[in-house]
Amino acid sequence: MNENIRCDQSKCLYCGGCVPICPRDSITLKGTRIEIDDSCNRCLLCLRICPVGALEVLEAKA
Numbered sequence: 351m352n353e354n355i356r357c358d359q360s361k362c363l364y365c366g367g368c369v370p371i372c373p374r375d376s377i378t379l380k381g382t383r384i385e386i387d388d389s390c391n392r393c394l395l396c397l398r399i400c401p402v403g404a405l406e407v408l409e410a411k412a
């Protein structure tokens with residue numbers, strides 16, 4: 351579980367569009383679940399590609 355990006359599973363269509371766009375290969379589509387690992391560097395490309403706005407930036411921990 352990463353602390354950068356979260357996928358709202360209630361919005362996600364599992365289209366897989368965000369997977370190849372990630373320059374760090376941080377996103378994996380596993381059946382009906384998007385997983386984002388710690389290699390994410392918050393470039394936010396995935397947020398821009400998602401057609402339904404399912405991906406959200408998490409606030410940095412204090």
Ligand code: SF4
Nearest residue numbers: 372390391393394396
């Ligand atoms: S913010 Fe960038 S690095 Fe992180 S999961 Fe999205 S596309 Fe990949």
Ligand code: SF4
Nearest residue numbers: 362363365366368400
């Ligand atoms: S682009 Fe959006 S809707 Fe498609 S798999 Fe990724 S998070 Fe889900």
